[in-house]
Amino acid sequence: MNFLTTDPSVWVNFTYDNAVAGDVGRVEWIDPNGSVYFPFAIDQPVVGSACYYVYISIGGFPPASSPGAWRVRLVWNASEVFNLPFNIALPTADPVTILSSTLLPDTAVGKTYSFTLSAGNGKPPYTWTNPDGNLPSGLTLSSGGLLSGTPTIEGSFNFKLRVTDSVGATSTRTFGLGVAP
Numbered sequence: 001m002n003f004l005t006t007d008p009s010v011w012v013n014f015t016y017d018n019a020v021a022g023d024v025g026r027v028e029w030i031d032p033n034g035s036v037y038f039p040f041a042i043d044q045p046v047v048g049s050a051c052y053y054v055y056i057s058i059g060g061f062p063p064a065s066s067p068g069a070w071r072v073r074l075v076w077n078a079s080e081v082f083n084l085p086f087n088i089a090l091p092t093a094d095p096v097t098i099l100s101s102t103l104l105p106d107t108a109v110g111k112t113y114s115f116t117l118s119a120g121n122g123k124p125p126y127t128w129t130n131p132d133g134n135l136p137s138g139l140t141l142s143s144g145g146l147l148s149g150t151p152t153i154e155g156s157f158n159f160k161l162r163v164t165d166s167v168g169a170t171s172t173r174t175f176g177l178g179v180a181p
Contacts, residue, residue: 001086001158001174003102005067011103012072012084013156013176019044025076032068095169096122098161102173104147108180109154117145122165129162131172136179151179 003010016025023044029037067088074082099118107113119126128145135141138152141161157179162172 001084003086003088005088005090008101009103010070010072010086010088011176012086013158013178015156016074016076016081018081019076023077025074025081028073028075030071030073031066032070095167096120096126096163096165096171098163098171098173100175102175104175104177106178106180107151109151112148112150113139114146114148117147117161117163119145119163119165119171122169123167125166127164129164130159131162132160134159136177154179154181 001012010029021044025042025044027040027042029039031037067090069085069087071083071085073080073084097120099120104115117128119128126145127143128141129143130141135147136151136153136155136157136159139147139149141147145163147161155178157177158174159177160172160174162170164170
């Protein structure tokens, strides 16, 4: 996953299925130098799976705005059970820019969802696509940037969206969406 120093936050979605009541976990963000930042404690109140999304703010907040190879990990009962590398990079001069936050508002199974994406720069009008074709089940993306529908499956979803301006310039970003039961 890739983020820019100009993004409002870095986020990650994950599900942990082996939770037992009383378990203790923590999420740790590790910078390019190996320092741990923003530890977040998790107490498991019940037996079963747990779906989480966590984030750190980037926009102007060191060290999260520092470019480089980062990683986030979940430590559960003193054992690492999840580890995800990601990059924070300086932005390049894209003729067209996705303005929407990459962490979309959460929703729930069976709940009508509607969110309009926004872009700037470049030459309007803009056309939106889902290059990987892997939106959460029940949702569609219009060419005008409307992500809508009724989700049918719970989970944490990551998917790429691309905007193209009228002269063919593009910008692609990875978005995250949590769907509760």
